[in-house]
Amino acid sequence: MKKARTKASVGGDAVATGLAKIGLVLRHQAWQAGETSGLTPTQSQVLAVVLASPEGWLGVSEVARQLAVTQPTASDAITALERKKLVVRDRAGHDARVVRVRVTTEGRRRSxxxxxxxxxxxxxxxxxxxxxxxxxxxxxxxxxxxxQESGRISTVRMCATCTYFRPHQHPGAQAPHHCAYVDAPLRDADLRLDCQEHELAGEDVRPKLWQVFIKGGPSGEAVSPGAWPAMPTKSRGIRS
Ligand code: SF4
Structure with a gap:
């Protein structure tokens, strides 16, 4: 007898199909942009992850990890970018075994x-x-x-794992969450999935952040700042 499909699996199919269709649009666009810029999608992604690194450089294995590709694939893309003079490789001053990949001015423009x-x-x-x-x-x-938990993508710089994130700090408000970096409330629609100011919260804090974000604070109460372990507060603008 054919197994009855659960409500969740029917909804799951629709979401997966929708994401696949949007993925097709993005892939098509990436190849089209590549025809103009002369970059493959992987080469564009290498430029993007190196530019996003706080130190301004990444090692080859870190590039591979962030793109979820093998080291030879990352290395091939970096070699091609080097030939186009869009990245340079040099050795780290503190450890000559570390090869650093940096983006050139032209690489920045093309990215x-x-x-x-x-x-x-x-x-x-x-x-x-x-x-x-x-x-x-x-x-x-x-x-x-x-x-991310199942290891299919590398760490994403999103609010839900950020040390500055205060989920449900303003219960009942239109913007219930708070970013302690800019010291401003956040609506769900304001949540970031790739924030340059993101700092990964400690391992002991992350499960609690997630729990409060998903389930909300104690009925109608703000989650008191004292409820969090010592977490930094800054008041600066966020780079887009
Ligand atoms: S710094 Fe960025 S990632 Fe962190 S809470 Fe603020 S907006 Fe979110």
């Missing part, structure tokens, strides 16, 4: 060009109202965390 989101995708996102966007971003955060 900016190839990092544009397709207009059609931006127009499609505009179709969502702020509430729908908030639900979508929260759902994406959950999925990305699950993929």
């Amino acid at each position: 900016r060009e190839s990092a544009q989101w397709p207009d059609a995708l931006l127009k499609a996102i505009d179709e969502l109202d702020p509430v729908e966007r908030g639900v979508f971003v929260k759902g994406l955060t959950k999925m990305i965390r699950s993929l």
